[in-house]
Every structure is written in structure tokens, then in C-alpha cells.
Amino acid sequence: MQRKASARWQGNLQYGKGTLNTESGALKDIPYSFATRFESAPGTNPEELIAAAHSGCYAMALSGALAKKGFNADTLDVSATVTIEKNGDGFTINSSRLKLRAQVPGIDKKLFESIAQDAKVNCPVSKLLKADITLDIDFHETMSPSQHAH
16 A cells, blocks of 8 residues: 655745645645745644644554554544754754553553553654665756856
């Protein structure tokens, strides 16, 4: 199974702008920019989307892990805080902090915490954050505006 999303960026880093789209249409031409990523401008950014993916994936992974042990959660409220920090000349996404509030009938705290920790490690997005990343490049050289004048 594969899921696909795309980004389009125009301009330089600080003043350029971009849009994000998902194959499903859940995101369609959603704007993002330097200001939505590193300042407080309205709009989304890659870290917010990683946080949404991580919290959603973890909630499902935990639900499945609980079910394997015979438990069914009433509610699993999960948030993820993804941190990006300046690192030399660039930036590093250095953490995703999951926060869980759960109501699960009939389970003792120690067993629940064990299952919850195991689900954190085995959540597919948690694994992705440690994965090998591949890159396929399709580059088309274009002339700069000054080259058009010749």
C-alpha cells in the first residue's frame, strides 16, 4: 500500500511560498511558507503534519496492541509535539513527543503502560522517523531571466 502527497514551492526560502496536496484530496493547495514554519503566520508546515501523522498512527497502533491483549479503549487522546531547531546553517527536526490520555476499562496501569510503550516503538510512523530515506531526482535545467536576454 502506498500513499502520496506533493509539494510545490516557488521563490526563495524566506519570501517564497508553497502548496501541499494529498492524493486523497484531504489537503488541496494548502499554503505553507517560511512564516508558517518558523514564525506564527496562519497555515501549516511539515512539522505540524508530521505531528498529526504521528499522533494518528500511534493512536491506531495502541488500539491494535490493546485489542491483541483483549482490551478495547473507550478513548485514546494523543497529541504529538514535533520540535525543529536551528543547527549550524540549517535546521534539525530532533524530536516527536507523544502525549497520551487514555480510558481503557479493565486493564491495570502497569500492563497498560507496557502496551503503550511497545506501541510507541512499533507504530509505523515512529519507525519511519528512524528509517532509511531514499531520493529519486528528475531535474530539468531552466534558464534564469538574465539568460533569456541573450
